[in-house]
Amino acid sequence: MTPGTTPRPPRPSAGAPLPHRPGRQPMAAEPVVSLREATASLGARAVLRGVGLTVGRGEVVALLGANGSGKSTTVRAVVGQVPLTGGSLELFGTPLRRFRDWSRVGYVPQRSGATGGVPATVREVVASGRLSRTGLGRARKADRAAVDRALELTGLAGRARDSVEALSGGQQQRVLISRALAAEPELLIMDEPMAGVDTGHQRVLADTLREQVADGVSVLLVLHELGPLEPLIDRTVVLRDGLVVYDGPPPGQDGGDGHGSNDGCHPHDTTPDTTIRTGLLT
Numbered sequence: 001m002t003p004g005t006t007p008r009p010p011r012p013s014a015g016a017p018l019p020h021r022p023g024r025q026p027m028a029a030e031p032v033v034s035l036r037e038a039t040a041s042l043g044a045r046a047v048l049r050g051v052g053l054t055v056g057r058g059e060v061v062a063l064l065g066a067n068g069s070g071k072s073t074t075v076r077a078v079v080g081q082v083p084l085t086g087g088s089l090e091l092f093g094t095p096l097r098r099f100r101d102w103s104r105v106g107y108v109p110q111r112s113g114a115t116g117g118v119p120a121t122v123r124e125v126v127a128s129g130r131l132s133r134t135g136l137g138r139a140r141k142a143d144r145a146a147v148d149r150a151l152e153l154t155g156l157a158g159r160a161r162d163s164v165e166a167l168s169g170g171q172q173q174r175v176l177i178s179r180a181l182a183a184e185p186e187l188l189i190m191d192e193p194m195a196g197v198d199t200g201h202q203r204v205l206a207d208t209l210r211e212q213v214a215d216g217v218s219v220l221l222v223l224h225e226l227g228p229l230e231p232l233i234d235r236t237v238v239l240r241d242g243l244v245v246y247d248g249p250p251p252g253q254d255g256g257d258g259h260g261s262n263d264g265c266h267p268h269d270t271t272p273d274t275t276i277r278t279g280l281l282t
């Protein structure tokens with residue numbers, strides 16, 4: 001990704017933590033992610049067939065759906081790793097082709113080794129998340145402090161000097177989350193961040209995410225189940241076969257009519273509960 005050079009704007013103050021946010025409205029501002037009628041192919045397969053997805057400033061959106069429905073491809077398209085064959089994508093109001101400010105975006109890919117086979121310590125991998133801010137320049141005090149904080153937030157401070165290869169799969173996943181947090185992004189995109197993480201650390205990560213959200217960070221998550229993140233989620237978007245089949249409140253936050261709100265962009269033909277369960281279980 002291209003390191004950004006533009007200084008980031010001041011964040012809104014953190015204020016009180018947000019314990020539960022049913023019915024919370026997205027903040028009025030241009031969306032941080034605006035994907036419209038997106039199509040994309042992998043090999044010969046049309047994987048995204050007209051996906052519309054927005055993430056408002058300060059909003060937490062969960063992307064759900066069955067295996068192969070196109071969730072990872074959608075978020076990979078959002079971070080510029082999968083080219084669109086049609087439709088449009090804007091990040092922070094800027095078309096992707098002109099977007100350079102990647103330090104504003106933290107991305108945790110679907111579970112993969114944290115080192116890519118290169119021997120490195122936990123701290124080195126987490127510090128690499130800072131490169132989008134520092135480039136290849138020397139790490140300054142603020143950079144070192146951001147890395148320390150990212151390590152603490154995921155419970156890895158005590159493992160900072162260890163080789164990543166000596167960590168378990170779930171611990172490596174936490175390294176990748178730390179790496180994304182180290183950049184102090186305004187938009188966090190995480191593809192199944194809880195995969196392989198034990199329940200205790202899932203709660204720690206949920207608390208961490210809650211702090212990020214309270215600090216004004218927008219979040220797009222690929223999830224298979226809402227789990228401990230459920231109270232944080234403003235909106236769920238369900239994909240099926242490369243199309244959005246539901247876009248609205250998560251189950252239990254839909255005001256009781258079972259249909260939730262529709263932003264007019266996406267058809268939804270069944271209740272959130274049914275759709276989400278169907279999306280997850282088919």
Ligand SMILES: Nc1ncnc2c1ncn2[C@@H]1O[C@H](COP(=O)(O)OP(=O)(O)OP(=O)(O)O)[C@@H](O)[C@H]1O
Binds near residue numbers: 045
């Ligand atoms: N490199 C590839 N080449 C060809 N097809 C691919 C490739 N990667 C993914 N696909 C196909 O794209 C479709 C969507 O895959 P994607 O990984 O986006 O799904 P997903 O919803 O994230 O699934 P999961 O829940 O299993 O992670 C699948 O049918 C998959 O087979």
